[in-house]
Amino acid sequence: MSAKKGLFDLHEMKRSGQKITWLTAYDYPTATFEEAAGVDMILVGDSLGMCVYGYPGTVPVTMDQCIVHSEAVRRGAPNTFVVGDMPLGSYQACDEDAVRSAIRFLKEANVDAIKLEGGVRTVSRVRAILDAGVAVCGHIGLTPQSSGQLGGHKAQGRTIESAKLVVEDARALCEAGVQLLLVEAVPPEVAAFIRDELPIPVLGIGAGEQVDGQLLIVSDVLGTFQAFTPKFVKKYADIAGVATSALTEYVKDVRAGAFPEEQHCYHMLAGEDEKFAAYTKE
Numbered sequence: 374m375s376a377k378k379g380l381f382d383l384h385e386m387k388r389s390g391q392k393i394t395w396l397t398a399y400d401y402p403t404a405t406f407e408e409a410a411g412v413d414m415i416l417v418g419d420s421l422g423m424c425v426y427g428y429p430g431t432v433p434v435t436m437d438q439c440i441v442h443s444e445a446v447r448r449g450a451p452n453t454f455v456v457g458d459m460p461l462g463s464y465q466a467c468d469e470d471a472v473r474s475a476i477r478f479l480k481e482a483n484v485d486a487i488k489l490e491g492g493v494r495t496v497s498r499v500r501a502i503l504d505a506g507v508a509v510c511g512h513i514g515l516t517p518q519s520s521g522q523l524g525g526h527k528a529q530g531r532t533i534e535s536a537k538l539v540v541e542d543a544r545a546l547c548e549a550g551v552q553l554l555l556v557e558a559v560p561p562e563v564a565a566f567i568r569d570e571l572p573i574p575v576l577g578i579g580a581g582e583q584v585d586g587q588l589l590i591v592s593d594v595l596g597t598f599q600a601f602t603p604k605f606v607k608k609y610a611d612i613a614g615v616a617t618s619a620l621t622e623y624v625k626d627v628r629a630g631a632f633p634e635e636q637h638c639y640h641m642l643a644g645e646d647e648k649f650a651a652y653t654k655e
């Protein structure tokens with residue numbers, strides 16, 4: 374197992390051109406698989422709303438849910454850099470809310486950093502959280518919590534006006550002091566410009582290859598989330614298919630009396646079986 378990476382290592386990876394690998398995880402077993410696979414970072418994303426709870430989006434996700442899942446992930450991946458995702462309602466109202474939520478992530482789930490959505494408009498929250506001593510990952514481009522304002526889950530930066538806004542968001546967050554930046558669903562040339570301009574690691578999801586690292590949703594990668602698949606996803610396994618066919622076998626076996634078999638049964642201790650046979654005849 375490789376040593377746990379911290380912010381210094383992630384920044385060094387950018388400087389040396391080594392790609393950073395990042396996946397979401399929401400539970401203990403998945404976190405153990407990811408740590409064994411050697412991912413550099415794990416995000417306990419509010420995408421857990423869709424991937425774990427079956428909500429239509431991230432809006433209903435609460436801080437308590439994010440904490441519980443972050444705790445489980447931390448137990449499964451004690452040697453991986455874990456980022457907790459601030460859900461809608463945990464930071465929008467005021468800086469004090471933002472600091473309280475960020476501190477909860479650290480105290481209760483022992484994460485290494487928090488992530489929050491928004492660029493220029495989030496600068497005051499970012500500064501307040503950083504002042505409280507918590508590392509921050511910014512998130513710009515397509516920001517699902519405000520997808521209503523963005524006109525849906527749409528790629529950003531596809532016009533010159535929109536591209537300039539994404540770049541301004543990136544600059545504002547970097548100036549505010551974020552240690553990491555996630556750029557979601559923007560054209561590769563916009564993400565590459567930001568990567569080249571900023572001294573911090575710029576990670577992409579749906580932002581092309583010319584960034585310092587890649588994030589994907591583990592449920593898309595493993596094929597456990599089936600409602601829809603964004604264009605930028607590469608599916609590496611069909612766990613839903615494997616699981617459904619295994620469970621179909623189980624149902625068939627039970628109905629046919631083919632399970633359980635002899636090897637699945639407990640037996641009485643030596644001599645006790647005769648006593649039991651006599652007892653059943655009393």
Ligand code: KIV
Pocket residue numbers: 397416417418419420421458517555557578588590
């Ligand atoms: O919640 C999440 O997993 C995220 C990604 C979509 C970037 O924020």
